[in-house]
Amino acid sequence: MSEQEVTQAMTELYAVAKKCEFAVICWDGEAYKPIEGRSQHDVIEKVIQNLQGGGGTTIEPVLRKVSNLMRNKDIIVIFSDFCIWDWEDADVQELLRDLASRASVAVLVSTDREPDPMPEGWIFVKVDISQN
Numbered sequence: 487m488s489e490q491e492v493t494q495a496m497t498e499l500y501a502v503a504k505k506c507e508f509a510v511i512c513w514d515g516e517a518y519k520p521i522e523g524r525s526q527h528d529v530i531e532k533v534i535q536n537l538q539g540g541g542g543t544t545i546e547p548v549l550r551k552v553s554n555l556m557r558n559k560d561i562i563v564i565f566s567d568f569c570i571w572d573w574e575d576a577d578v579q580e581l582l583r584d585l586a587s588r589a590s591v592a593v594l595v596s597t598d599r600e601p602d603p604m605p606e607g608w609i610f611v612k613v614d615i616s617q618n
Contacts, residue, residue, distance in 0.1 A: 487567045491597040492537065494615045495565040498595070500529045509555070513548035514539040520555065544572045549581040559590040567598035579605055 487495070499508065509520040510533050518538045523529060543566075552562065562585055572578050586592040586607025594601055595611045604610060 487597065490615055491567055494597060494613055495595075496529060496534055498565065498613070499533065500526050503529050506561075511548055511551055512538045513543070513545070515542040515544055515547070517548035517551040520551075543570050545570045546572050546575065546578050546581065549578065549585065553581060553585060556585070556588065558588050560588075561591045561593075562586075562589045563593045563595060565595045565597075568594075568596050568601045569598065570601075573601060574603065579603065583607060 499510065502508070503523060503526045507522070507524045509522045511520050512518045521533050521536050523532050545564075545566075556562065582592075582605035586605065592608045593611060594604075594608050595613055597613050597615050600610060600612065
């Protein structure tokens with residue numbers, strides 16, 4: 487994701503951070519250590535200061551990590567541009583279905599393209615960053 491897209495993701499996280507605790511897992515070809523927070527202050531002091539990742543994006547490693555860490559009825563949000571190399575893989579689609587079935591809400595937030603195929607049980611939101 488571009489710097490502008492990451493800034494938008496952090497803005498969205500900052501907005502919801504005053505209402506709930508959260509964990510952010512950055513990823514590219516691997517899933518990095520979760521960054522946990524409970525406040526807007528944590529978004530600035532913990533998350534933004536410790537963002538990791540780069541190109542070569544595959545989502546299976548982070549989906550497996552989320553599956554192992556999540557509690558039933560957690561809310562899951564995937565914020566991405568959805569330029570994901572393994573999105574269409576059968577294992578990825580099965581993981582997405584499983585996560586959605588265990589989550590209270592599962593949301594895909596895209597700054598670029600709509601994920602294809604759209605996994606069952608997920609809500610899709612398109613964020614327009616062109617005006618920011």
